[in-house]
Amino acid sequence: MKSHSSPSPGQPDPASSEVCSTKEAASLLGVSHRTVQLWVEGGVLQAWKTAGGHRRILLSSVHRLVAQRNQAVTGGAAASSPAAPAAPSSARRIVMADDDATLLRLYELEISGWGLDAELIKARDGFDALIRIGEAKPDLLISDLNMPGMDGFRMVRTLRADPRYGKMAIIVISGLDRATIASMGLPSDIPVFSKPVRFPELRAKVEQILGTSERAMET
Numbered sequence: 001m002k003s004h005s006s007p008s009p010g011q012p013d014p015a016s017s018e019v020c021s022t023k024e025a026a027s028l029l030g031v032s033h034r035t036v037q038l039w040v041e042g043g044v045l046q047a048w049k050t051a052g053g054h055r056r057i058l059l060s061s062v063h064r065l066v067a068q069r070n071q072a073v074t075g076g077a078a079a080s081s082p083a084a085p086a087a088p089s090s091a092r093r094i095v096m097a098d099d100d101a102t103l104l105r106l107y108e109l110e111i112s113g114w115g116l117d118a119e120l121i122k123a124r125d126g127f128d129a130l131i132r133i134g135e136a137k138p139d140l141l142i143s144d145l146n147m148p149g150m151d152g153f154r155m156v157r158t159l160r161a162d163p164r165y166g167k168m169a170i171i172v173i174s175g176l177d178r179a180t181i182a183s184m185g186l187p188s189d190i191p192v193f194s195k196p197v198r199f200p201e202l203r204a205k206v207e208q209i210l211g212t213s214e215r216a217m218e219t
Contacts, residue, residue, distance in 0.1 A: 018059040025057045029066060035102050039065070041196035044110055065109070092118040092210050093138040097129035097155070098173075099147040103195075107142065110199050116210065126150030130158065133165060140209055145174040145181065153184050160187065169209045173197050 020028070025045065026036045036057070039045045046061040094111070098104050104122050111120060121136050123129035125147045133141065141159070145152035152172065159165040174181060175195040186192070191205055 019056040020059055020062065022055050022057065025062050028062055032102075035106070039106060043199045044106065092116070092140070093121060093136045094118050094140045094142060094206075095121045095123055095129055095132045095136060095138045097123040097126065097132075097141065097143040097147070097152070099125050099144065103144075111203075111206070114203055114206070116206070118210065126152060126155035129155055133159070133168075138168065140169045140171065140206065142171045142173060142206075145172055145176055145184075145186070153186060156186065156190070171202070171205060171209070173202070 022033055022036050022040075026033050029036065036045065040047045040055065040057065044061075044065060045057050047055050047057040049055050094116075096104060096107050096111075098107070101124070104124075108120055108122065111118075118139075119136070121132050121138065123132045126143075127150045129141065129143060130150070132138075143152045143155065150158075152174070156170060159168060159170070170190045172181070172186065172190055172192045173195060174192060178192065181192060182188075193202055193205075
């Protein structure tokens with residue numbers, strides 16, 4: 001799987017890099033074409049477009065994601081290694097809420113590769129998120145806003161009105177424009193990331209929040 005098209009400035013040289021198409025990447029990863037596109041847009045897979053408009057994906061980034069997914073499934077323990085110890089009770093918890101199962105899977109795969117001492121908990125809508133939050137008492141909620149049933153706006157209002165969760169950190173990832181979000185009353189202190197999210201920026205914010213949470217627990 002080689003490509004010999006000229007890359008744009010700052011992109012890897014395809015003549016010296018093993019690359020594959022979106023279809024080939026989907027086959028290697030066992031996911032849909034759309035999922036691969038989401039991973040490319042989110043920066044999970046490194047890719048560029050040829051002069052003819054065809055997307056080329058670095059095989060090294062595909063192989064890295066395969067290894068990351070395998071680690072997530074096995075808990076990071078090799079078959080010949082002793083069983084990994086249970087996560088300590090002090091591990092942070094992150095609830096992720098989105099009605100798009102593909103996006104939830106994307107967030108889980110990406111965040112699980114950041115080396116955080118955190119448990120990732122998925123929720124399919126606002127109601128489900130409130131249940132998970134009540135069970136897990138998370139340090140951070142990462143949520144969409146436009147969801148069926150209880151949307152993100154109502155969920156945030158519910159949480160902020162409860163003294164047990166009023167100070168819980170929240171990050172929003174939404175396809176809504178900023179003016180609409182502001183007009184619907186999302187608190188201004190909640191960071192908002194647009195879809196498709198840029199994971200390096202999201203990671204910096206998550207690490208900042210969890211680092212602050214950790215320091216607070218130590219004092």
